[in-house]
Amino acid sequence: MRSTFKGLLGLAIACTASSAWSATLDNVKKNGVLTCGTNSATAGFSLPDNEGKWTGFVVDYCRAVAAAVLGNAQKVKFIPLTPKDRFTALQSGEIDILAHNATWTSSRDTSLGILFAGTYFYDGQGFMVRKADNIASAKGLEGASICVTQGTTTELNLADYFRSQSIKYTTVGFADEEAVVKAYEEGRCDVLSADTSTLNASRLRMAKPDDSIVLPELISKEPLGPAVRQGDDQWFNVAKWTLYVMVASEEYGVTSKNVDAMKSSDNPSIRRLLGLEGSIGKDIGLGDDWPVEVIKQVGNYGEVFDRNVGKDSPLKMERGMNALWNKGGVQYAPPIR
Amino acid sequence: MSDLSLPAPSRRSLSLHDTKVRGVFYQLLLAGCLLALALGIGMQTASNMRVRGIPLSLDFWGEAAGFDINQTLIPYDALSTYGQAFWVGVVNTLYVSFLAILLATLLGFVIGVARLSPNWIVSKVATAYVELVRNVPLLLQLLFWYNAVLKPLPSPKASIAIPGGIYLNNRGLIIPEIHLHPGAGLVGLAFVAAISCCVAFWFRARSVQRRTGKQLPVLLVSLATLIGFPLVVFLAAGEPVSFVAPQLRGFNFQGGHQLYPEFAALLIGLSVYTGSYIAEIVRSGIQAVPKGQSEAAYALGLAPGKTLRLVVVPQALRIIIPPLTSQYLNLIKNSSLAVFIGYPDLVQIFAGTVLNQTGAAVQVMAITLSVYLVISLATSLAMNACNRHFAIVER
């Protein structure tokens, strides 16, 4: 018994003695694995198959970060999180990075102890209703029951929107995204409300996807992005610039297939992007060729988009706002120099 | 009694002093360890929270919550504060727990008595119920009630209509709304008056029975007063209370009170599950009352029902109440499983949405745990008082 006590004492002293903060980047390098919090099951964004292999848009972002930091896109441990739990898990240190369909808002940036590192998907909140109900606009939703996921901006936008339109409605909220879709499908609600990307993904989970339509209204701006803990600027930079490198490489036409050939390019922007000139690696605390690893193992932004949610995927989403800035969208990477 | 387990001062050791010193030493060691542990955890948490910019205060309490809750017993809307959301959660937890405790107790007593019924089939059916329900996890039962029983009910347009303007569909049970017109207060007053008359009559009947042994028809008179008097006033005042039947408009019925399926599933699940435990407690409690007691009652000519009510159950209660208390506590804690089926209880609202939006994880969890501890403590105290009441009857 006394040895137990000694152990406890030792533990307690260790607690007090240890520095409260260790750099996430060093930790990830030391552990050799990146712990990434993702959606538990949103087709196209983050979905495990029966063998436990994860695929999706935000999953690929995590893999890109792992490729940048560890040189291996497979060294990621995915922790599925419900929207309700995701920020708690991030702020406590349970995960290294949150790659969720999480909306970047001012209050989340300032009051949750987390920082959004950019926007990997521009989205807006929409409504899905049954065709049979003959609803053409969100204005016709008086008295409807609306299924939402707890802990999302969806919940808040709904309250705002319907209050401003003076429409009465009832929310039915669940913690689990799958439960929300199932509840809508089984008729517990008249309306399913979420980001349109999620609504489209939800269709893939439905037995009769064609019975539902998405209403034209988008009631909010939903910039979805990765988030990291506050107080670790280096890690924040890693998260931010991994995303920008993916966007920039699409802009310069660097893809997973031609990245090696591109090394012989004499375009200074491409040479800086690939770490052949300048010091993109050293300043951030990574190897010089980390962008090459990201592009080679995961691909550029366009490849990742097309593969998971775009034209090569069952979701078939348009690039829309997520096209590059020079192609009519708003995806824009600051210069790498 | 409390020091049964301890060795008396050992005569083998040098002196009495020695054991005591050793005891003090062990305790100081333990206290030191726990203190160091608490300090360590406290400092680690505080510094982590500071470095990561996690809110340390309760400032969020007065801020607007911004989200809606579908079932509230106290006024609440999206403009209300997080503090009000907290109270909605507390009240919802208490509400469903209270109703479930009532139902579970009723069910438990009926099943427990049925298990001891001389009627073979009745006791076997009761046994089957207990063995079935007790051996399946509560969460599975809740999911079953919600997903396999209540959700597959027809949609509002195909609602099951129950006579009396009541409708049942997958949005819940919708009952007519009570509309009060001027003069409704009179009916209320009449009802209160009727209740006080009944109580007075009951006291009188008791004293008459004590003095003369004669029994007055309490139940009959009470029923007649309770229904008759308010009815007469109701008619005399020109029917000031009306029931407005819900109307199917748009997506669902408008008007009327709605009992949500999430609430119903939780209520049914908790009552059925805890009821099976209470049934076992009641059965063993009744079995612990010596058979001579009921035989003596029969010998005195008491009917089986009265024997049970007047002789056996009051004695069994003394054995029943302590384990019953822990079942009540379990039920209250189990009401937190509401999270899985979307009923807005304390855990879902406060430790869910509020925590998510404010990021004040430590404070919110501390408050949530404290609320459950306080509820548990209060329930224990109430049940202990109840236990004392029954114990005093023993003269």
Added chain:
Amino acid sequence: MSDQSMHSPVVSSALIPAMAPPADVWPGPVTWMKKNLFSTPSSGALTICFILLAVWLLQHFLSFAIFNAVWSGGRDSCRANGEGACWPFIAEKFDYLRYGAYPVSERWRVDLAEALAAILIVWFLWTKAPRRKVAALLFFLVYPVAAFVLVRGVAFLNLPVIDTTLWGGLLITLLMSIVGIVFSLPIGVILALGRRSELPFVKAVCVTFIEVVRGVPFITVLFMANFMMPLFVPDYLTPDRLLRPLIAIALFSSAYMAEVVRAGLQAIPKSQYEAANALGISYFSMMRLIVLPQALTIVIPSIVSTFIGLFKDTTLVAIVGIADFLRAVETARVDPSWAGPTISSTGYLFAGLVYWGFCFGMSRYSQSMERQLARGHKS
């Protein structure tokens, strides 16, 4: 009354012929029914009501689970049948419900670990088996290590390491229960002894722990263990994400176990302690050799019910995203490719049968132990 009888001798010289057994002993079906089913008019009415109820329930259950169920075929035959269970759904999902995402080629390791547990448990619980103490030692000390090595794997034994995020289904449920059972009893005994300790501070600590744990919902503790732990302790002291709920469940049930053990301790007569003290036996020897063996035997039924409660509580780990058996059933249920009218009910029926089988088995064992012990006291 004849004269003869008055003059006959008091003591009979002949044996009295054996009488026919009284009518009550084997009453025959009619008498039995009269006595047990139709003793009074109201009892008769109840009988008829309950028979109708039982028949109605059984008929619905059987027609759903057996007669109207789909036994073969695929998704379409299930979708077409809105009356009965869809067993091909369970058949297809069975491996997932059993192992989660555990790699197919390595699943024999799980089977082996579970078979070992089953053998040890049967050996230990079967009262007539030889050397039950060896079984207990193996189960409580050797087995946890062996199972860990087998299921998780160690590289140098040529068993690839399987990350715990891939574990799922019944594997997790059984793992949680076994770990909970192995650890909750010893911790519970320590807590119970602490609660009855004469040392006021030790006592206060134990009472606080027991009462706080028994006063808060398990899911809130799980939430804190799996989403907030790194906030309280440094990284290197935070265990694996699957391990934390295991610790939580063990600690949680140990508080309940402590109360059970305390009841047993209270039932031991004071003379036992006094006798031990008089013989000069030390506190720990007295507890180990005299008090605890008796106390624990008395409360075996309550210990088993705590185990049953623990087994059922493992379902709550779903709140932290761990794919236990029930959660696996939920995931399978919402698979759109199987969507059909009776998929949910089938899933829940199957889950119910599995949980019921385990719990009912445990409770039957404890009842038989109770009877055996009761006999032991009488003789």
